[in-house]
Amino acid sequence: MxxxxxxxxxxxxxxxxxxxxxxxxxxxxxxxxxxxxxxxxxxxxxxxxxxxxxxxxxxxxxxxEPDDSLTAPLTGRRxxxxxxxxxxxxxxxxxxxxxxGPDTWEDEHFGVRFAFFGQTSRDVRMRVLEGRRSRLEERLARMRASLARTRERLDDYTLELQRHGMESVEREVRWLNELIESERAGRDQQRGETPPDPSDDTAT
Amino acid sequence: MxxxxxxxxxxxxxxxxxxxxxxxxxxxxxxxxxxxxxxxxxxxxxxxxxxxxxxxxxxxxxxxEPDDSLTAPLTGRRxxxxxxxxxxxxxxxxxxxxxxGPDTWEDEHFGVRFAFFGQTSRDVRMRVLEGRRSRLEERLARMRASLARTRERLDDYTLELQRHGMESVEREVRWLNELIESERAGRDQQRGETPPDPSDDTAT
DNA sequence: GTTAGCATGTAAGGAGTTACATGATTTT
DNA sequence: AAAATCATGTAACTCCTTACATGCTAAC
Missing domain, CATH: 1.10.10.10 (Winged helix-like DNA-binding domain superfamily/Winged helix DNA-binding domain)
Structure with missing residues (x-):
């Protein structure tokens, strides 16, 4: 339902x-x-x-009264x-x-997941980033293989589309590499607030 | 249905x-x-x-018998x-x-449309490319405005996500610019087969 | 003789959207 | 007094996926 x-x-x-x-x-x-x-x-x-x-x-x-700014101006409004x-x-x-998750979940919605990285432990961040990277690299391999097989039969536009697509994916992989390295580097010097221990389960 | x-x-x-x-x-x-x-x-x-x-x-x-390669090996197969x-x-x-179309159609499925550019007249190609570009530029403007408003309230990860997103969009705009220019340049010297007149409706 | 690939289909469900309905409040 | 914005909601629909059902042939 x-x-x-x-x-x-x-x-x-x-x-x-x-x-x-x-x-x-x-x-x-x-x-x-x-x-x-x-x-x-x-x-x-x-x-x-x-x-x-x-x-x-x-x-x-x-x-x-969860917050003044929300409750205060409620004068007559719905x-x-x-x-x-x-x-x-x-x-x-x-x-x-x-x-x-089952692959497509992580792939299609990576952006939204990333947007909540600030609330995530470094372990999870690393897992998500590396997962994304490996899926992109898989995809890149498939694209290259498919391109090698069918290069002659494709017209200029299709070829150009695939070229641009591959470049975009390669670019994102490089971006992920930088992020992953920066996560690894930040293992000692903390960046902002680092949750000290994920085993803390007491509710606020 | x-x-x-x-x-x-x-x-x-x-x-x-x-x-x-x-x-x-x-x-x-x-x-x-x-x-x-x-x-x-x-x-x-x-x-x-x-x-x-x-x-x-x-x-x-x-x-x-539409094609030998399709009909020939049909021996007993379903x-x-x-x-x-x-x-x-x-x-x-x-x-x-x-x-x-209604905007989202063109935006989400641009890749597939582009893949059939070989079968399209240059007029249509130009229209699709320029449409895509103007929508991306609109989006870029919205992103910049939103970023200017909320920059302080966002954590490092969200900021980095938006930065990378904007860079990707900017990159695609540059790509589109090149394509559009190359279409304009090819107005005289034809590239491959240019359909001479779209009013030809006789079936093969 | 069992797995893998070829080939076509149906039923149910998932994750959203659009269009609509309602009504109060602030701005023009 | 008209229009924009705030605020919540429902019904119908869209477009695609998953899981299933069927059966044949080629390869291991």
Whole structure:
């Protein structure tokens, strides 16, 4: 009946982890912080929020005082529903973050996963980055093989398309290499806030 | 009931324009020539073929002789259904090629459209390339504006993601500029076969 | 004689979108 | 008083995937 999983669930949990929000605000954030890449519609957001509440990962706060800036100007406006992440919701987000899913999940939604790296342990970051890199390298190998086989039969445009595609992938691999190296280098000198131990499970 | 439109229909029409094929072969081509980018499944391909036949854009040929390499080794094998593009199908493909659709169509499936540039008039090519470029430039402007507004509130990873994203888009814009210039330059000296007049509608 | 590849299909489901419906509030 | 923005929601639809069903042939 409700939405099961999907990138939207992940993004909502991730954004609500930073601070509670109502739906409208959430959608705006989805289309700026993350949403340079994709725009979600209300038609998918609100149903998604409902099922997340049903599973106990979010709780609704009709007019509590989660934050002054959110509650204060509520004078006559339609009652906004502010959503807050529960402890189970945090666990679920953690699970999704570190999940080595069925390939397409990680490949298509890498951008969104990366956007939440600030909330991730270095172990997970390394795993995601290296996973992405190895899948791109696989793809590169397939492209090269296919190109070697069919080079003669292809017209100029198709060839140019494949050339540009391969260059883009190669470029991303180099980018990933830099990121991975910088993660490795930062193993000693911390960059920002490094979570000291992932075994800390006490809820706030 | 059947598939309405979508990129699959477009790709099938485009591939069958080159030469008749049966479903299995079509799927392989979809995953090499075009399909470096995406892989379609039989579960979408065969139903799509059926509705295209229903609309008169394809005709089925059980065991005709469209090509030696296709008919010859059919000794005992399951009877393959070879699909051939009709005159109406060609018109439909032409229509889809030159269509200035509802934005997302052109944006998400640019790669597949580009793959069929060899079968397109230069007018259409220019229109598609310039359309793509202007949409990317719009997006770039939005990204820059959003970045200027929220730079302080973003962590290092989100910032790095946006930086890399913008660089990729800028790179594609430069690529498009080169292509557009080369199209303009080739206005006199022809490159390969230039279709002289698109009003030629006689079927083969 | 079992696996791998060829070849075609159906049913159910997933993850979203578009279009619509509603209504209050601030801006022009 | 009209238009834009805030705010929440539903129904129908789209386009594609997964899992399944079927059966034949070639290679190991």
């Amino acid at each position: 409700g939405r099961r999983s999907g990138i939207l669930e992940f993004a909502v949990l991730g954004l609500l982890r930073e601070s509670p929000m109502h739906g409208y605000e959430l959608r705006k954030r989805l289309n700026t912080s993350l949403g340079v890449f994709r725009a979600f519609s209300y038609g998918s957001l609100y149903p998604c929020l409902k099922t997340l509440v049903q599973r106990g990962w979010l709780i609704e706060e009709s007019g509590g 009652a906004r529903i502010v959503y807050r992440l529960t402890a189970e919701g945090k666990e679920r987000f953690e699970e999704l973050l570190s999940q080595t | 059947g598939r309405r439109s979508g990129i699959l229909e477009f790709a099938v029409l485009g591939l069958l324009r080159e030469s008749p094929m049966h479903g299995y072969e079509l799927r392989k081509r979809l995953n090499t020539s075009l399909g470096v980018f995406r892989a379609f499944s039989y579960g979408s391909l065969y139903p799509c073929l059926k509705t295209l036949v229903q609309r008169g854009w394809l005709i089925e040929e059980s065991g005709g 009877a393959r259904i070879v699909y051939r593009l009709t005159a109406e199908g060609k018109e439909r493909f032409e229509e889809l090629l030159s269509q200035t």
